[in-house]
Amino acid sequence: MAxxxxxxxxxxxxxLLAVSFVTFFLGYLAxxxxxxxxxxxxxxxxxxxxxxxxxxxxxxxxxQYADFLWGAVRGDLGHSxxxxxxxxxxxxAQQFPTTAFLALLAICTAALLGLPAGVLAALQHNRLPDRAxxxxxxxxxxxxxxxxxxxxxxxxxxxxGWLPTxxxxxxxxxxxxxxxLAARPGALLARQMxxxxxxxxxxxxxxxxxxKGLTGTQVIMRHALKNALLPVLTVLGNSxxxxxxxxxxVETLFSIPGIGYESVHSILARDYPVIQGVALLVAxxxxxxxxxxxxxxxxVDPRVRHEAAR
Amino acid sequence: xxxxxxxxxxxxxxxxxxxxVAVAAITVLALLILAAAIGPAVSPFSYDTEDRxxxxxxxxxxHALGTDNHxxxxxxxxxxxxxxxxxxxxxxxxxxxxxxxALGLLAAWKGGRIDLLLMRVTDGMxxxxxxxxxxxxxxxxxxxxxxxxxxxxxxxxxxxxxxxxARLVRGQALAVRSKEYVEAARSLGIPDRRIVMRHVLPNIVxxxxxAATVDIAQVILAEATLSxxxxxxxxxxxxxxxxxxxxxxxxxxxxxxxxxxxxxxxxVVISLNFLGDxxxxxxxxxxxx
Numbered sequence: 001m002a003x004x005x006x007x008x009x010x011x012x013x014x015x016l017l018a019v020s021f022v023t024f025f026l027g028y029l030a031x032x033x034x035x036x037x038x039x040x041x042x043x044x045x046x047x048x049x050x051x052x053x054x055x056x057x058x059x060x061x062x063x064q065y066a067d068f069l070w071g072a073v074r075g076d077l078g079h080s081x082x083x084x085x086x087x088x089x090x091x092x093a094q095q096f097p098t099t100a101f102l103a104l105l106a107i108c109t110a111a112l113l114g115l116p117a118g119v120l121a122a123l124q125h126n127r128l129p130d131r132a133x134x135x136x137x138x139x140x141x142x143x144x145x146x147x148x149x150x151x152x153x154x155x156x157x158x159x160x161g162w163l164p165t166x167x168x169x170x171x172x173x174x175x176x177x178x179x180x181l182a183a184r185p186g187a188l189l190a191r192q193m194x195x196x197x198x199x200x201x202x203x204x205x206x207x208x209x210x211x212k213g214l215t216g217t218q219v220i221m222r223h224a225l226k227n228a229l230l231p232v233l234t235v236l237g238n239s240x241x242x243x244x245x246x247x248x249x250v251e252t253l254f255s256i257p258g259i260g261y262e263s264v265h266s267i268l269a270r271d272y273p274v275i276q277g278v279a280l281l282v283a284x285x286x287x288x289x290x291x292x293x294x295x296x297x298x299x300v301d302p303r304v305r306h307e308a309a310r
Numbered sequence: 311x312x313x314x315x316x317x318x319x320x321x322x323x324x325x326x327x328x329x330x331v332a333v334a335a336i337t338v339l340a341l342l343i344l345a346a347a348i349g350p351a352v353s354p355f356s357y358d359t360e361d362r363x364x365x366x367x368x369x370x371x372x373h374a375l376g377t378d379n380h381x382x383x384x385x386x387x388x389x390x391x392x393x394x395x396x397x398x399x400x401x402x403x404x405x406x407x408x409x410x411x412a413l414g415l416l417a418a419w420k421g422g423r424i425d426l427l428l429m430r431v432t433d434g435m436x437x438x439x440x441x442x443x444x445x446x447x448x449x450x451x452x453x454x455x456x457x458x459x460x461x462x463x464x465x466x467x468x469x470x471x472x473x474x475x476a477r478l479v480r481g482q483a484l485a486v487r488s489k490e491y492v493e494a495a496r497s498l499g500i501p502d503r504r505i506v507m508r509h510v511l512p513n514i515v516x517x518x519x520x521a522a523t524v525d526i527a528q529v530i531l532a533e534a535t536l537s538x539x540x541x542x543x544x545x546x547x548x549x550x551x552x553x554x555x556x557x558x559x560x561x562x563x564x565x566x567x568x569x570x571x572x573x574x575x576x577x578v579v580i581s582l583n584f585l586g587d588x589x590x591x592x593x594x595x596x597x598x599x
Binding site: 015018019023026027030138139141142143144146147150151153154158165241242244245248249252253264267268270272275279282283286287290 | 452534539540579
């Protein structure tokens with residue numbers, strides 16, 4: 001097990017290097033110089049040169065990249081061009097917890113609703129509950145947050161007046177963003193749960209379990225569910241990529257002071273250090289979550305453990 | 311013999327047309343394509359005609375679906391938005407299928423280093439959330455001209471979407487490669503190129519068609535997301551995503567500004583997803599889960 005973990009950890013390093021390389025050079029090659037943002041396009045060339053030197057922008061690209069990378073390793077992601085030149089690390093540290101909290105709420109909601117729905121659909125295969133769940137899945141997968149959110153805001157905030165439209169001041173403010181963000185992962189989890197449950201129910205050991213006289217509930221709880229949950233883990237891991245991207249849109253829609261809201265503003269303002277910092281953070285979280293899922297797989301499934309040990 | 315290879319799914323069309331959901335989806339999409347094609351030409355307004363006398367007007371005889379905060383006709387802008395969504399979806403998907411099929415077949419057939427390279431590159435791309443990559447790419451490269459923004463959106467979406475298709479084609483081609491009929495064709499001395507084009511490709515068309523249909527929906531959603539964030543197509547040209555974000559300040563006073571484009575986007579994507587599902591059932595009954 002230990003060599004496998006080490007191998008997987010080592011594989012994450014080139015991925016993160018590639019991400020840092022791409023994010024740095026996207027910013028480097030982008031049209032327009034950051035100096036334009038500071039002093040305007042028509043500033044005195046002497047002032048421009050002095051500023052470029054001050055910010056280290058007159059050095060060769062690879063030197064700047066190495067500097068960026070070394071900074072990132074030490075936890076220093078540079079300074080924002082806006083926000084009064086605040087440290088990007090500070091900015092992220094202040095806003096990431098909100099985003100992480102929202103993502104956590106969303107993934108729990110998605111799992112609590114999606115997994116039972118998927119099990120129900122599998123057990124009622126090709127009957128009404130199955131069709132209802134699968135139709136719901138297709139509809140939810142088709143509606144992006146910026147379609148779902150205004151509809152829910154209209155119904156629950158403006159017409160019924162039950163929930164606030166925007167802000168982040170307490171549990172009532174959490175409900176709509178959580179539901180909007182959870183819709184897609186919930187639907188995908190239900191779909192995966194259903195198909196892997198159907199797959200498991202066809203297996204010989206399920207027939208054996210029924211044949212030896214276990215009740216339907218016992219077969220499902222003790223044998224089917226445990227085995228069917230494994231492929232669901234992968235979907236769960238991949239959902240984090242969506243949750244992080246979705247937070248850009250959901251936080252903008254509901255004015256939630258998280259990393260997504262900040263990123264959209266930074267992109268529109270061409271605040272490259274913040275964009276690069278966020279990209280690096282998101283990639284790291286995504287890689288870490290997927291690594292965790294792979295390791296979890298090894299931990300819970302003896303068959304995978306056997307493969308990994310070889 | 312070659313006839314059989316070229317027609318891998320006899321009866322698929324008839325099976326598809328027996329499915330009421332598929333027929334409904336095809337009808338909706340056909341009507342929409344028709345509306346997008348001729349609608350803008352028939353409309354008395356241009357997408358940027360500003361009717362100062364009718365700002366935020368409700369639906370009425372003059373403006374069938376009302377106007378926005380600039381007095382621009384909502385129906386006309388919706389029809390132009392349909393052009394954007396459909397053309398982005400189709401063009402990006404076409405590029406994606408071309409790249410995906412070419413690279414996937416090449417990797418499956420040649421194996422070795424080429425295959426390894428493809429797997430490594432796609433692994434790398436899967437390690438980063440694809441929509442986020444598109445947002446960063448378009449956000450940083452954001453050109454200011456309309457043509458430039460069109461091009462950037464196309465390139466960015468094609469760039470982040472091809473790996474999935476390449477992996478699918480590779481997997482399917484590998485499975486077909488070891489089939490007896492391919493072996494038979496090889497032993498007859500038929501050149502590789504001909505085997506791939508006449509025996510392998512026709513037999514993997516079904517999963518490609520299904521994946522492409524569902525992918526078009528994803529591409530349309532991705533374009534709408536970019537435009538919603540304000541980094542996709544640049545105004546004044548309308549996009550459904552942009553129309554939704556422009557309508558947000560008027561959610562209370564003029565909710566129709568959001569409801570119409572949201573409805574349009576939802577209808578197209580839902581239709582494509584249902585069609586993809588029906589295609590899967592029709593093309594390969596065994597894949598029915």
